[in-house]
Amino acid sequence: QKEVEQDPGPLSVPEGAIVSLNCTYSNSAFQYFMWYRQYSRKGPELLMYTYSSGNKEDGRFTAQVDKSSKYISLFIRDSQPSDSATYLCAMSDAAGNKLTFGGGTRVLVKP
C-alpha cells in the first residue's frame, strides 16, 4: 500500500463547477501538507501549504486537513479551463524532511 493515495482521475467538470480533490495517507506523523499543480510536460508549482489540521483559503482555492481521518482536500471554486492540470498532494513529517507525493489527479475543466 502506498503511503499517500490519490485517485488518478481524470476528473471532468463543466466550467464554473467546484472541483473537489483529496488524498488519504497512512503516516500519522505527517503534519505539513501541500498541493501542487502541474501542467502537461511542466514542473509542479506550489498552490497551497498548510500545517496540521484546519482550513486555508487563497482566492478560489481552499485546502482542508483532517488529521484524525488522515485525509486532505483541495477545493477549486468557479473552475476555469485554465485549471485543467494534474494536482499533486505532498506531505512531510517535519520541516525540511523529505516530501512524500501522491500520484496526482488529472482534472479537465470543459468550457
Add this chain to the structure above:
Amino acid sequence: DGGITQSPKYLFRKEGQNVTLSCEQNLNHDAMYWYRQDPGQGLRLIYYSQIVNDFQKGDIAEGYSVSREKKESFPLTVTSAQKNPTAFYLCASSMNRDSDTQYFGPGTRLTVL
C-alpha cells in the same frame, strides 16, 4: 528573472550510455533535489543536497549519481546501471534544510532507445 532551469527539455540516449541532466538555480537556495516522475506513481526522490559539497541518497538512488560543487548547480548523471531510466526528471530547490516549500524546474524527459 529568478528560477530553476533544466536542460535539455528532451533527451534521447542509447542503452549502455551515461547521460547528465543539468539543473541550475539563481534563487540563492541552499537545498536542491532530484525527483523522477513516472505515470501514476507521483514523484520519487533520487538524491538531495542541503549544502554545497554534500548530498544524500533518496528513495531510488541506485543507478544515479550527483555532484554539488557550486551552490547554484546540481547535475544528475543517469548511468548505464539504471535499469529503467526512461522517465520525466524534475529538479527542485528550497531555501534551506528547514524549508518545506520546494520550487520545481520545468523538467527533462529522458527516453532510452
